Amino acid sequence: MNTLKVTELSKTFASKRVLDYIALECSTGDVLGIFGSNGCGKSTLLKILFGTIKADTIRMEFNGKPIAVKDVIPQQTISYLPQDPFLPKGLKVRDVIPLYYKGDLQDKIFYAPGISKMAATQVGKLSMGELRYLELLLVGNLSHPFLMLDEPFSMVEPLYKEKIREFLTQLSATKGIIVTDHYYKDVLSISNKNLLVKNGRMVTITNQNELAALGYLPAAKTVL
Amino acid sequence: MIPKAFWNYFLTINLFNFPASALVAISGLQWFPISFCTFGLGMGLLAYHTFYKQQYYFYYNLGYTRTRLAVMVFICNLVIAIPLIILLSL
Numbered sequence: 001m002n003t004l005k006v007t008e009l010s011k012t013f014a015s016k017r018v019l020d021y022i023a024l025e026c027s028t029g030d031v032l033g034i035f036g037s038n039g040c041g042k043s044t045l046l047k048i049l050f051g052t053i054k055a056d057t058i059r060m061e062f063n064g065k066p067i068a069v070k071d072v073i074p075q076q077t078i079s080y081l082p083q084d085p086f087l088p089k090g091l092k093v094r095d096v097i098p099l100y101y102k103g104d105l106q107d108k109i110f111y112a113p114g115i116s117k118m119a120a121t122q123v124g125k126l127s128m129g130e131l132r133y134l135e136l137l138l139v140g141n142l143s144h145p146f147l148m149l150d151e152p153f154s155m156v157e158p159l160y161k162e163k164i165r166e167f168l169t170q171l172s173a174t175k176g177i178i179v180t181d182h183y184y185k186d187v188l189s190i191s192n193k194n195l196l197v198k199n200g201r202m203v204t205i206t207n208q209n210e211l212a213a214l215g216y217l218p219a220a221k222t223v224l
Numbered sequence: 225m226i227p228k229a230f231w232n233y234f235l236t237i238n239l240f241n242f243p244a245s246a247l248v249a250i251s252g253l254q255w256f257p258i259s260f261c262t263f264g265l266g267m268g269l270l271a272y273h274t275f276y277k278q279q280y281y282f283y284y285n286l287g288y289t290r291t292r293l294a295v296m297v298f299i300c301n302l303v304i305a306i307p308l309i310i311l312l313s314l
Binding site: 050052073074075076079080082084085086087088091098099100138139142144 | 227228229232236276278279280281282284285286287288289292
């Protein structure tokens, strides 16, 4: 059981305070959904936790012990699926997988549903859904205790969405997962804790109606 | 053992480094190995940052920071350049 605790996280861009002393906690078994309108700081938050953007202030604890954000990558504490594709486009899928995994773990990816049919395809020629699914499999199967996903459901066809939901549900047994996406129904279907970023603060929410009440969804959605 | 993933980064950096260092070598062949570890390498890193910035996440997830990757490429290039420097000085 691993726990990641973040407190006093703040970030200002120019004169705009995007994240205002926010706190969150994620443990093994948790799927923490983070919602918020465009530009509210969701991706910034994930990048800060991963160490690729510097926060103004932050305190981070891993299993009760302080951890410097700059050590997150070298210590392989969190794996991260960024919003934009990150795999080398010129390589074939079957050549990319061995760059990440060896032996049995490599087989696990090759034999995952849907991978064999794209093995001979160049990464740059995959559809958005196929690419997102492949990236998720590569990042999700790493041994890091935490996984952060920035828009894993965006531009993904329903068939792959289903595979992604199943995969994340399986993974949550051994990892803590933080996921942010505007496809709130997909996120809510797998998450057990949810937060909304609003005016730089984190608000705990429990269902879709609260997302509407807090202005993230149009009010009509609650009636339907 | 250096993981396979690193060689992909190494090759991409040196794909930019090689022509830059070849240009430097116009003023004297002995400058090629020196540029290969300095100016050319800098050009390679700059080009990677410009054209493939997003691919750094590929390496971050494997535990490599940008600094570590750059240092590893520098060391590998040094291993290639030193024998060349000696050879060209004979």
